[in-house]
Amino acid sequence: MSVRDPDELTVAPDGRPLAEQPRWRNDFPIDIPRDQYVARREFVKFLVLTSFAFSVGQLWILGRGLWRRRPRLPALEIAKLDAIPVGGSIAFEYPHAGEPKLLVRLGEGELVAYDARCTHLSCPVIPQPERGRFFCPCHSGSFDLASGRPLAGPPRRPLPRVELEVRDGAVFAVGLEEKLS
Amino acid sequence: MSAPASSRNWARDRARRPLSIAQRQVILAAISCLVVVLVVLQLWLLTATMDAHLGGDDSVAGPAAAASIGCLLLNLGLLRYVFRLDRH
Numbered sequence: 703m704s705v706r707d708p709d710e711l712t713v714a715p716d717g718r719p720l721a722e723q724p725r726w727r728n729d730f731p732i733d734i735p736r737d738q739y740v741a742r743r744e745f746v747k748f749l750v751l752t753s754f755a756f757s758v759g760q761l762w763i764l765g766r767g768l769w770r771r772r773p774r775l776p777a778l779e780i781a782k783l784d785a786i787p788v789g790g791s792i793a794f795e796y797p798h799a800g801e802p803k804l805l806v807r808l809g810e811g812e813l814v815a816y817d818a819r820c821t822h823l824s825c826p827v828i829p830q831p832e833r834g835r836f837f838c839p840c841h842s843g844s845f846d847l848a849s850g851r852p853l854a855g856p857p858r859r860p861l862p863r864v865e866l867e868v869r870d871g872a873v874f875a876v877g878l879e880e881k882l883s
Numbered sequence: 884m885s886a887p888a889s890s891r892n893w894a895r896d897r898a899r900r901p902l903s904i905a906q907r908q909v910i911l912a913a914i915s916c917l918v919v920v921l922v923v924l925q926l927w928l929l930t931a932t933m934d935a936h937l938g939g940d941d942s943v944a945g946p947a948a949a950a951s952i953g954c955l956l957l958n959l960g961l962l963r964y965v966f967r968l969d970r971h
Contacts, residue, residue: 752922753922753954756928757948757951763947767936
């Protein structure tokens with residue numbers, strides 16, 4: 703004979719203990735402690751379902767990262783090397799129209815190019831080679847001219863860098879750096 | 884040396900006695916706390932990974948997915964215990 707739960711207030715019409723009752727009667731108790739127990743149990747089940755959903759989300763991100771296509775970008779001639787003075791800069795659009803970039807000549811053979819939009823709120827940045835930085839006038843953000851990393855202000859991510867090549871005295875944009883942070 | 888018969892009977896009776904609702908509620912509250920902590924950890928992992936992914940960095944996606952699945956397995960283990968608690 704089974705022992706009755708001392709806290710059990712629910713008494714089924716047939717008088718048998720809840721352990722011997724059908725499942726539906728256990729899931730719809732009429733005493734408050736048991737009702738709270740069922741509510742908490744259902745809450746735990748819901749949380750585990752949420753946990754499953756989060757794991758699916760993580761796998762989805764992983765899958766997107768693995769299958770993300772990185773098309774080979776076309777080479778674009780920006781300017782002749784002689785046309786850019788040391789400390790000078792040229793604006794261009796790459797890889798498509800409406801995607802502004804900035805080319806800056808830091809030294810004789812030292813060229814860098816970055817996205818011209820601030821990584822904070824996409825304001826256009828201004829090259830300041832004499833101070834070694836790009837400056838964003840919207841919120842006084844600045845980026846290192848040599849690496850594109852944020853130096854001050856609200857931006858937290860570096861400026862996306864454009865890969866460059868010099869061929870036959872001309873500067874070409876040949877790609878974008880994939881890792882942005 | 885074996886335990887006396889009366890002691891063995893007492894232990895068997897105690898093991899067979901069902902847990903009271905109050906006891907089960909305490910166990911369930913402890914399990915819920917653990918599950919909540921794990922789910923919050925998963926939420927943080929998901930937002931951090933999504934932020935990195937949208938910023939073009941996919942290097943953290945693999946370890947984060949492994950950690951998240953580890954949390955899910957722990958949660959499933961705790962849920963299994965809840966079902967066992969129900970049958971007790």
